[in-house]
Amino acid sequence: MRRILIIDDEDDIREVAALALEATAGWQIFTAGSGVEGIAIATVEQPDAVLMDVMMPGVDGPTTFRTMQQNPLVAHIPVILLTAKVQGVDQRRFASLGVAAVLFKPFDPLTLAHQISEALGWKEN
Amino acid sequence: MTLPMNPEDEAKIGALLISLWERNLPLLHERLAILDRAASEAASDHLSVALRAEALEIAHKLSGTLGMFGYQHGTEIAREIEVILKSSAIDRFHHLTTLTAELRQTLLGK
Numbered sequence: 001m002r003r004i005l006i007i008d009d010e011d012d013i014r015e016v017a018a019l020a021l022e023a024t025a026g027w028q029i030f031t032a033g034s035g036v037e038g039i040a041i042a043t044v045e046q047p048d049a050v051l052m053d054v055m056m057p058g059v060d061g062p063t064t065f066r067t068m069q070q071n072p073l074v075a076h077i078p079v080i081l082l083t084a085k086v087q088g089v090d091q092r093r094f095a096s097l098g099v100a101a102v103l104f105k106p107f108d109p110l111t112l113a114h115q116i117s118e119a120l121g122w123k124e125n
Numbered sequence: 126m127t128l129p130m131n132p133e134d135e136a137k138i139g140a141l142l143i144s145l146w147e148r149n150l151p152l153l154h155e156r157l158a159i160l161d162r163a164a165s166e167a168a169s170d171h172l173s174v175a176l177r178a179e180a181l182e183i184a185h186k187l188s189g190t191l192g193m194f195g196y197q198h199g200t201e202i203a204r205e206i207e208v209i210l211k212s213s214a215i216d217r218f219h220h221l222t223t224l225t226a227e228l229r230q231t232l233l234g235k
Contacts, residue, residue: 110138
């Protein structure tokens with residue numbers, strides 16, 4: 001069973017994404033409301049991937065990702081950024097950070113697991 | 126590993142979306158009121174930096190969530206509001222009043 005950590009400051013996003021991934025893919029989900037909390041959970045739980053919002057108050061997604069990259073305990077965990085940004089320059093900037101993928105909000109809860117699997121090259125049944 | 130969608134699970138997600146939408150209606154009203162105020166101040170060329178930043182954050186959040194609840198047009202309007210608030214083209218600020226009214230109509234039907 002895949003284990004995914006969702007980091008987003010929006011309660012709605014966390015709740016919908018968590019239920020959708022549990023229901024559609026049978027994955028185990030952890031959630032965090034901030035980058036700092038997310039890194040702490042990632043360190044302990046060692047999820048298979050992190051799905052993280054770009055724009056969060058305090059420490060944003062890209063900064064959290066860079067912090068993770070400098071921490072050998074979590075640097076190996078693939079990170080997918082989730083963003084509502086639509087401008088091409090933003091998309092290219094996020095992709096150039098070295099994250100595994102960039103997905104866009106609003107997402108379709110019914111196809112989110114498929115998008116994540118595809119982005120990470122995970123085989124689907 | 127995507128499992129075939131069980132109709133019960135699909136219904137569960139649908140029910141969660143409806144429940145979240147209803148639970149967050151008061152917050153949505155607050156957010157729309159702030160966008161209205163920002164649009165009004167922008168129309169009179171007196172939009173403060175603080176209100177602009179707050180409205181920008183709200184527009185960003187709405188653009189990222191409304192489509193998830195089935196309001197794809199709401200996402201598009203919120204995105205347009207976000208782009209205008211981020212831009213330095215002050216002349217486009219006058220369009221905000223129309224957009225915020227359209228957003229309210231789309232989401233609340235009034």
